Every structure is written in structure tokens, then in C-alpha cells.
Amino acid sequence: MFKENRLLHANMPNTRVRIVLYISAAAIYLVGVFIWGAVLPASSYAVNYADKFIPPGAQFLFGTDFMGRDMFFRCVKGLSNSLVIGLAASLISSVIGLLLGVSSAVIGGKFDKFVLMCVDCCMGLPHLVLLILISFTLGRGATGVLFAVALTHWPELTRLVRAEVLQLRNTQYVQVAYRMGKTRLNVAREHILPHVLPVYIVGLVLLFPHAIMHESAVTFLGFGLPAETPAIGVILSEAMRHIATGKWWLALFPGLMLIAAVLLFDVIGENLKKLLNPESGQE
Amino acid sequence: MTKAGGAKKILGIFGRMLLLLVLVSVLSFVLITKAPIDPLTAYVGTESTLSQEAKDEIAEKWGLNESLPVRYFTWVKNMLHGDFGMSITYKKPVIDVIHERLAYSAVLMALAWVFSGILGYALGILSGMRRGKLFDKVVKTFCLVLQSAPSFWLGLLILSVFAVQLGWFPIGMAMPPGKLAAEVTLSDRLHHLILPVFTLTIVSIGKITLYTRQKLIEIASSDYILFARARGENTRQLISRHMLRNTALPAVTTQFLSFSELFGGMALAETVFSYPGIGTATTAAALNGDVPLLLGITLISALFVFSGNLIANILYGVVDPRLREGGGYV
Numbered sequence: 288m289f290k291e292n293r294l295l296h297a298n299m300p301n302t303r304v305r306i307v308l309y310i311s312a313a314a315i316y317l318v319g320v321f322i323w324g325a326v327l328p329a330s331s332y333a334v335n336y337a338d339k340f341i342p343p344g345a346q347f348l349f350g351t352d353f354m355g356r357d358m359f360f361r362c363v364k365g366l367s368n369s370l371v372i373g374l375a376a377s378l379i380s381s382v383i384g385l386l387l388g389v390s391s392a393v394i395g396g397k398f399d400k401f402v403l404m405c406v407d408c409c410m411g412l413p414h415l416v417l418l419i420l421i422s423f424t425l426g427r428g429a430t431g432v433l434f435a436v437a438l439t440h441w442p443e444l445t446r447l448v449r450a451e452v453l454q455l456r457n458t459q460y461v462q463v464a465y466r467m468g469k470t471r472l473n474v475a476r477e478h479i480l481p482h483v484l485p486v487y488i489v490g491l492v493l494l495f496p497h498a499i500m501h502e503s504a505v506t507f508l509g510f511g512l513p514a515e516t517p518a519i520g521v522i523l524s525e526a527m528r529h530i531a532t533g534k535w536w537l538a539l540f541p542g543l544m545l546i547a548a549v550l551l552f553d554v555i556g557e558n559l560k561k562l563l564n565p566e567s568g569q570e
Numbered sequence: 571m572t573k574a575g576g577a578k579k580i581l582g583i584f585g586r587m588l589l590l591l592v593l594v595s596v597l598s599f600v601l602i603t604k605a606p607i608d609p610l611t612a613y614v615g616t617e618s619t620l621s622q623e624a625k626d627e628i629a630e631k632w633g634l635n636e637s638l639p640v641r642y643f644t645w646v647k648n649m650l651h652g653d654f655g656m657s658i659t660y661k662k663p664v665i666d667v668i669h670e671r672l673a674y675s676a677v678l679m680a681l682a683w684v685f686s687g688i689l690g691y692a693l694g695i696l697s698g699m700r701r702g703k704l705f706d707k708v709v710k711t712f713c714l715v716l717q718s719a720p721s722f723w724l725g726l727l728i729l730s731v732f733a734v735q736l737g738w739f740p741i742g743m744a745m746p747p748g749k750l751a752a753e754v755t756l757s758d759r760l761h762h763l764i765l766p767v768f769t770l771t772i773v774s775i776g777k778i779t780l781y782t783r784q785k786l787i788e789i790a791s792s793d794y795i796l797f798a799r800a801r802g803e804n805t806r807q808l809i810s811r812h813m814l815r816n817t818a819l820p821a822v823t824t825q826f827l828s829f830s831e832l833f834g835g836m837a838l839a840e841t842v843f844s845y846p847g848i849g850t851a852t853t854a855a856a857l858n859g860d861v862p863l864l865l866g867i868t869l870i871s872a873l874f875v876f877s878g879n880l881i882a883n884i885l886y887g888v889v890d891p892r893l894r895e896g897g898g899y900v
Contacts, residue, residue, distance in 0.1 A: 408594055410875075411590055411594035413871045416837075416852065419852060419856050421601060423602065423864070424602065504838060527722075527726060530734060533734050538726040542719065
């Protein structure tokens with residue numbers, strides 16, 4: 288009895304405490320980078336040809352690039368820019384996914400088939416090619432990459448939400464609500480949405496790393512943010528030109544910063560999933 | 571299920587996916603032709619020296635002055651005759667460009683696909699068997715980090731370490747610069763191929779490893795494994811009799827379903843290593859507003875994903891002995 292109690296006490300807060308720790312660590316890093324990047328004066332990563340290609344050291348934490356710009360501040364600014372685009376794009380994408388997923392499961396019939404067709408259509412091309420096409424259509428630039436990322440990340444979430452809603456729709460209390468004459472919209476709002484919300488939130492958090500990675504990939508290939516904007520993709524594509532002459536720090540640190548952001552979001556998402564799932568929430 | 575049933579099922583899957591392919595081609599056609607460039611310019615390029623008559627002829631052939639559906643059907647009709655148009659970027663017929671570049675990319679993707687599949691599967695089995703041990707933790711963390719790393723960044727690091735710092739491999743391209751095409755030996759080509767293949771393998775390995783590991787853990791906790799243990803089978807017998815068989819099919823299916831990511835990874839890896847394959851051609855086409863080439867490559871990439879999905883579907887629904895013998899999944 289005593290042992291069981293101790294186990295319960297030792298284990299139950301553990302996941303929660305750990306998740307709170309993860310979330311705060313991630314939040315400090317991400318919000319910190321975001322705000323720092325937003326208020327960072329452009330002079331801190333300004334061109335200074337006197338300090339060209341200085342390897343990382345005490346004066347320049349991440350070294351300097353071919354124009355003598357301080358890579359550390361440039362990375363902070365760049366990641367901040369990438370975060371904004373990633374956040375905006377994943378928000379748009381997740382709202383599309385949520386709406387389509389719920390409505391296709393609730394309305395069903397032809398509409399459901401249509402939505403599934405759209406999902407398959409979106410997944411019928413390699414993701415990167417679709418991103419390139421959309422950004423090509425919108426004339427590249429920041430809008431192009433934002434829309435490209437926002438318009439291509441909803442299919443998986445749509446499937447997830449749809450499956451969840453379909454399962455819910457067959458539960459007795461939802462069936463009862465229908466029999467009692469509630470409209471579809473009513474049932475959707477009162478019973479389905481609250482259940483789908485956790486799935487949605489986890490989906491949103493897990494969507495974000497994809498969005499930010501794809502943004503940087505498209506930018507790296509030259510379709511995204513313009514070359515003068517500090518962005519991780521731009522920085523890495525510039526680094527590519529100097530890597531042959533041994534300027535490894537130009538690529539290493541920006542990538543590490545991006546990975547840190549992506550991993551943190553992944554960890555939050557996976558842990559939230561565990562926490563919000565009633566079957567594993569008590570572990 | 572009878573043999574005819576299986577054939578019917580394959581036909582059904584094939585038909586549905588063919589319809590999807592048509593829809594995808596419509597989608598990409600609309601996307602590309604809606605781009606803010608003049609359709610005629612897109613076909614002849616900005617520095618065209620063609621006469622007005624020749625331009626008119628091209629406009630006539632591709633129906634550039636017609637409505638969108640007419641243009642689409644003209645494009646499909648020409649394409650079915652093997653005519654994808656001329657690429658402005660490479661000043662060659664699109665079909666030749668694709669043909670030439672696909673050879674490079676196909677080798678790259680095939681090698682990386684096979685290596686990542688075999689290595690990933692083996693790693694997944696090994697770490698699944700040692701669940702919770704140090705080896706498992708290391709493999710799991712390694713895969714998670716790999717999945718969170720941008721593939722082009724990994725490529726840059728690999729390039730920096732193996733080509734620049736160590737000098738073991740050439741920095742890019744598919745053959746030594748300044749050498750005549752006829753003089754390039756197979757070992758030259760292989761030497762240039764190793765780093766891109768290595769990058770693409772590393773990029774693709776995370777997913778299959780984690781998936782196999784997960785599947786193995788699921789199976790290991792099932793009742794029939796418990797029963798097999800109770801019967802006195804040792805670990806080696808368990809693996810060879812039950813686990814390998816039951817994880818192989820889902821793993822192969824996943825590997826086929828990852829064609830889309832493989833293509834994307836290939837495009838990025840090729841850019842990093844300036845490898846003259848389809849990936850670099852895609853970026854070049856889109857950056858230069860080369861509509862015919864972009865359309866051609868998009869269609870090829872859609873076909874590629876399509877065939878992967880088709881094989882996965884068939885493997886899943888028809889080859890699986892549990893389904894073939896008429897029982898549903900348990």
C-alpha cells in the first residue's frame with residue numbers, strides 16, 4: 288500500500304513537472320529569440336569589411352561572414368524572422384486543417400469525399416515541389432513562402448481531426464444529441480469541438496517544426512525570403528558559397544539554432560500529446 | 571480471397587490513384603500557369619530572338635491564347651505524344667533534360683533508399699530489442715535529432731567535414747571538372763556520388779528506424795510472443811520466426827510511402843553538392859521561369875510519388891498474407 292502510494296506520488300507529478308519545465312525552457316528560448324530579434328538594431332549585424340571571416344571566438348561568438356557581419360546577431364534576427372513566418376503559417380494551416388477536418392466528418396457524403404480528394408491531391412506531389420510551385424505562382428518573396436508553407440501543411444492535421452471526429456460521432460452521447468434534435472452546427476460546437484481541441488493543439492505544436500523547416504528549405508533554394516533579409520535559409524545558402532574555403536562556422540551555428548527550436552517544439556508536442564491523452568495522462 | 575479478387579483490388583487501387591494523378595496534374599498546371607509571367611515569354615524566354623511568326627506558331631501549338639482548360643488539354647495531348655516543349659534554361663527539349671538528369675537522380679535516390687532502408691531497419695530492430703538500454707536511447711535521440719535537422723544543413727556539414735576539412739571527397743558536381751565526358755571513369759562518378767548518397771541516406775534513416783523500433787516494441791508486447799516465449803523459444807528464434815516477418819512488410823511499405831520526402835531530400839542534397847540531377851533542374855527551372863521544364867518535372871515527381879504509393883497500397887492490401895487469405899486485420 289505504502290509502496291503504491293509512493294509510486295503514485297513519485298510518478299504522477301513527474302510528467303507534469305517535466306512538461307512544465309520543457310515548456311518554460313522552450314518558451315524562454317523561443318520568446319527570448321523572438322523578442323531579441325525584433326528589437327535588435329540593424330547596426331548589430333551591419334556590414335563591416337574590416338572584420339571579414341573571423342572565426343568564432345570571444346569577440347564574435349559565431350564568427351563573421353564575407354561582409355564582416357556578426358553571425359551571432361544575424362542568427363538571432365534570422366531565427367526570429369523564421370519563427371514569425373513559421374508561427375503565422377502553422378496557425379493558418381492548422382485552422383484550415385481544423386475546419387476541414389471537423390466539417391468533412393460532420394457533413395460527410397460528397398463533401399467528405401471532396402476533402403479527402405484534396406488531401407490526397409496535396410500529398411500527391413513531393414512536398415518540396417508543391418512548396419516551390421506555390422511560391423513560384425505567388426512570385427516568390429516573403430508572401431510566397433508564407434502562403435506556400437501555410438497552404439501545404441493542413442492535410443495531415445485534417446486527416447487526424449477527421450478521424451477523431453468520426454470516432455466521436457459514433458459515441459452514444461453525440462448520437463443522443465442528434466436524436467434530441469440538435470443541429471449539426473450545435474453538436475459540432477458543443478460536443479465535438481471541445482474534444483477535438485487537444486488534438487488540434489498538439490497538431491499545431493507539432494506542425495510548427497515542419498513549417499519552420501520547410502520555410503528555411505524554400506528560402507535556401509532561393510524562393511523564399513529575399514537575400515538581404517537575415518533568415519536561417521538565406522544565411523545557410525550564403526554559407527554554402529563559402530564552405531569550400533573552410534568557413535564551417537557560417538553553416539554550423541545557424542543550423543544548430545534552428546535545430547534547437549525545432550527539437551524544443553517537438554518535445555513540447557510529444558509531451559503534450561502524452562499529457563492530454565487520457566490513457567497516458569496519469570502515468 | 572480468390573486470385574480474381576486480388577486482381578480486381580489492384581485494378582481498383584490503380585484506377586483511384588490514376589484519377590488522383592490526373593487531379594494532381596491539373597493542380598500543378600493551374601498553379602504554374604497562374605504565375606505572374608507572360609505565357610508566351612514562359613515558353614520562349616525573355617532573350618528570345620524568334621520571329622513573330624515562330625512565336626505565333628508556338629502560341630498556336632500550346633494554345634497559349636486559349637482558355638485554361640483548352641491549354642491544359644493541349645498540354646496533355648502534346649505530352650502524350652512525348653512532346654513536353656523546349657526548356658528555356660537548358661535550350662533543349664524538356665524530355666531530353668529530364669531523361670539526362672533523371673539518370674543521375676535515380677541512382678542517387680535508389681542507393682540512398684536502399685541503404686537507408688536496410689540500415690534503418692536493422693537499427694530499428696536492434697534498438698527495439700534493447701528497449702530502454704543505452705543503445706536504444708542513443709539511437710532514438712540520434713534519429714530524433716536527424717529528423718529535426720534541415721537536410722541541406724546536414725549536407726553542408728558533411729560537405730564541410732569530409733570534402734573540405736578531410737579532403738577525402740570532391741566538393742561537388744558529378745564528375746571532375748575539366749575532364750571530357752568520355753574520359754570520366756566509373757570510379758570518378760562513384761567518388762562524386764558517395765557524399766550525396768551518404769547525406770540522403772542519413773536524412774532518410776530516422777523515419778524508418780523509429781517506425782521499425784515502434785513496430786517491434788508493439789509486437790514484442792503481444793500475446794503470441796508471450797506464448798512463443800512460454801513455448802520455450804529463445805530470443806534469436808523469436809526474432810527470426812516472428813518479429814522479422816511481422817515488421818518487414820510495414821517497414822517496406824513505409825519506405826515506399828516516403829518517396830515524397832525522398833524526392834525533397836534529393837532536391838536539397840543536390841543543391842548542396844551541385845549535383846546535376848532533377849533537383850537542381852527543378853530549382854533552376856522555377857528560378858528562371860522555365861514553365862515547360864517545371865511542368866515536366868512536376869509531372870515526373872508526381873508520377874514518382876504515385877508509383878511509391880501504388881506499390882505501398884498493393885503491398886498492404888494484396889501481398890499481406892493475412893488479407894490475402896480473406897481475414898481482416900486482427
